[in-house]
Amino acid sequence: MPNRSKVPTPPAAAPGPGREAAGDARQEWLGVLARARNADLQMLWRDLPDKPSWTRLRGPESGLIMLRGRLGGDGRPFNLGEMSVTRCSVRLGCGRVGHGYVGRQDAWQAEVAAVLDGLLQEAASHQAAVAGIIGPLRRIEQDRRERASRQAAATRAEFFTVARGEA
Amino acid sequence: MYVPVKGGEQAIDNAARLLAESRRGDPAVPELTLAQIEGQLAHAVDRVMAEGSLYDRKLAALAIKQARGDLVEAIFLLRAYRTTLLRFGASEPLDTRRMAIRRRISATFKDLPGGQVLGASFDYTHRLLDFSLAETGGPCPAAAKASQALPSDMPSIADILEREGLIEREPAESGGAVADLTREPLRFPAARPVRLQALARADEGFLLGLGYSTQRGYGNNHPFAGEIRHGMVTVEFVPEELGFAVALGEVELTECQMVNQFKGSAAQPPHFTRGYGVAFGHAERKAMAMALVDRSLRAAELGEEVTAPAQDPEFVLYHGDNVEASGFVQHLKLPHYVDFQAELVTVRDLRREFNERAAGRREAAE
Numbered sequence: 398m399p400n401r402s403k404v405p406t407p408p409a410a411a412p413g414p415g416r417e418a419a420g421d422a423r424q425e426w427l428g429v430l431a432r433a434r435n436a437d438l439q440m441l442w443r444d445l446p447d448k449p450s451w452t453r454l455r456g457p458e459s460g461l462i463m464l465r466g467r468l469g470g471d472g473r474p475f476n477l478g479e480m481s482v483t484r485c486s487v488r489l490g491c492g493r494v495g496h497g498y499v500g501r502q503d504a505w506q507a508e509v510a511a512v513l514d515g516l517l518q519e520a521a522s523h524q525a526a527v528a529g530i531i532g533p534l535r536r537i538e539q540d541r542r543e544r545a546s547r548q549a550a551a552t553r554a555e556f557f558t559v560a561r562g563e564a
Numbered sequence: 565m566y567v568p569v570k571g572g573e574q575a576i577d578n579a580a581r582l583l584a585e586s587r588r589g590d591p592a593v594p595e596l597t598l599a600q601i602e603g604q605l606a607h608a609v610d611r612v613m614a615e616g617s618l619y620d621r622k623l624a625a626l627a628i629k630q631a632r633g634d635l636v637e638a639i640f641l642l643r644a645y646r647t648t649l650l651r652f653g654a655s656e657p658l659d660t661r662r663m664a665i666r667r668r669i670s671a672t673f674k675d676l677p678g679g680q681v682l683g684a685s686f687d688y689t690h691r692l693l694d695f696s697l698a699e700t701g702g703p704c705p706a707a708a709k710a711s712q713a714l715p716s717d718m719p720s721i722a723d724i725l726e727r728e729g730l731i732e733r734e735p736a737e738s739g740g741a742v743a744d745l746t747r748e749p750l751r752f753p754a755a756r757p758v759r760l761q762a763l764a765r766a767d768e769g770f771l772l773g774l775g776y777s778t779q780r781g782y783g784n785n786h787p788f789a790g791e792i793r794h795g796m797v798t799v800e801f802v803p804e805e806l807g808f809a810v811a812l813g814e815v816e817l818t819e820c821q822m823v824n825q826f827k828g829s830a831a832q833p834p835h836f837t838r839g840y841g842v843a844f845g846h847a848e849r850k851a852m853a854m855a856l857v858d859r860s861l862r863a864a865e866l867g868e869e870v871t872a873p874a875q876d877p878e879f880v881l882y883h884g885d886n887v888e889a890s891g892f893v894q895h896l897k898l899p900h901y902v903d904f905q906a907e908l909v910t911v912r913d914l915r916r917e918f919n920e921r922a923a924g925r926r927e928a929a930e
Contacts, residue, residue: 420808428798428811460650462801462812464619465657465742466764468756469840470720470819472734474657475757476744477764478613478844480799481620482652482812496806500799500813501620542664543713545796549666550710552682556674 426517426531430510431499433534442509445529447522450490451512457485457497457504483507489515569899587632601625610816610845611635615886616642617746617765619815619844636767636886643887654742656800656809660819660842663795665718667846671789672823678718683794684846721790721821722838731823731836754877759861760854764843766884768850774874775856783860783872787839790823794846818843820851824859829867837866 430438459481466477485497485507495515497507513530516522588595602609602625612624616639623645627638667683670676682688696702725731743758750762763771778785797817800809822839826832839859841851856874863875873879883889 424808424810427806431810431812432814458650460652461618461646462652462799463654463744463746464799464815465655466660466760466842467657467734468760469722469734469838470660470821470842471722473737473757474742476654476742476746476761477658477842478617478619478761479646479651479746480655480812480815481618481623481649482801484652484803486805496803498801498803498810498812500815501622544709545666546664546713547709547711548707549681549683549795550712550714551708552667552684553679553710553714554682556680558674 423514423518426527427496427498427510427514429531429534429538430497430506430513432538433506434537435503435506437534437537438506438509438530441530441533445526447525449512449516449522451487451495451515453508454486454488454494455484457483457507459483459502459504485511487511487515489519491519493519569901587630596629598622598625598629601628607846608633608635610843610847611768611850612638612642614844614847614850615639615765615767616646618642618646636890640887640890652803653801655812656802658797658799658815658817660793660797660817661718661720662716663718663793663797663817663819664814665714665793666795668718668791668793668795669789670721670791672721672791673724676719676721676724676791678715681714685848718793720793721823725790725823725836729835732826732838734838750881752878754881756858756862759877759881760840760842760858762881762884763841763854763857766854767886767889768847768853770884770886770889771853771857772849774860774880775853777872778856778860778874783863783870783875785839785856785859785863786825787822787856787859788824789852790821790838792818792820792848792851794818794848816845818845818847818851820848820855822852822855822859826866837862 460483461479462482464477464480465474467474480500481502483499483501483503483506485504486494487497487508488494489512493515495511495513495518497510497512497514499506499510513526516526517531602621605625605628608628609621609624612627612635613619613621615636616624616627618624620642623642624638627641627645628635630641631637665678665681665683667685668678668681670680674680722731722734726733743755743761745758745761745765750758754762777783779787794817796814798814799812801812802809820841822841824837824839826835826837828834837859839855839857839862841854841856841858843850843854857880860872860874861877861880863870868875870876
């Protein structure tokens, strides 16, 4: 979908009590949930008190998205190859609709991400879900990135060109 | 003409069971897990994902296990599986400029901003067999960590040369539909986006040979490895029900920017042109070979003489897919009994005529 506005719009089927979640924040938590490792989310989910009831609206279902690259890295788009994706939509007991996406085949994580998306949109449960799930996942991800980047940085070389014929 | 055969059900069943037992190998040896393949045969997983044209490490590991390590067979399995899945849409174009870098080197500028980051590479090893790996359970030295992470901004080699106007610019976004080889058959002339899609899923060995041929003079294009980068790139997707871009995860990519001389033309001053390669996973040989072949396939558009196989889009794009190539070569194993009977009859007839003519000539000579 080229030229789609990135300005967040509320989900079509999401009336229900509580305030509408701010778009940027929602974009961020959906990203954190999608990137999380299954084992990390399992552990945090297990420890989350007051889990809601929910019904499945769609999925969880696995499918594909076509990944697009750009010519030369910065030119016109082209189709690079596909990627596994699992998505799920749920309605919480309170009526709030949540959507979950994860970039691999993982029905459990897509469904739990959808439930958490619903909880995070609800004023009553937002803080607990941030404190119990999103905050810790963000820290785990940050640590992982930092570690990989510092390991790469340790391999940064200084090359010197050696003039030929010099001692 | 192909005439089908029937029968052999029991033999085929037993062959499948024999394959299963052979795949398992010695039962006294622990069975391979997908996590082991994914974690310890990472380059095999990368190759199967790239040429299977499906980024999914676990499925690629499963395909490798099922195919007993035959990577082209594993690629076939992955391609077949993807046809059973629904496509939800297309991602936003990946932004490799914002890659979380694990390795990034340039052979053209030693002091490029962000530095030369060697990463985990075979390049600086001595290629001597390491017999310590023959034993399992030994200690693994921890990787060193710098005190600081890498800068988040690592400009590409093209950005650097663009500042002086010395390298071609990629044309701005056309905004039109993006051609897709999985939906439409290959047609010629094939535009560069189609060529790159085909090259991205093409056989690494085929591209390597073609790329090498350009270096040896079959369509020489004077390349420099301007930049090779490897790392993690965020995938963004706009789900219909949300209407805004959501990060779905990260993919590991390797990107190669080849920088090539261009003499210029009446309309254009001399400058550098670009060849581009990108592959799933850590796959430098593939990305570099792809960049060489991408550039050589641009010969006609840049007004260069087309003389070599690597410059011929039909030759390259029709023969680079190892699922198609393997299928057509291996179909020769299928029973061709009736075909061959017909050939036998023909050859016997021809021989009889040949012998009769030879006998006639002998009689005439006597």
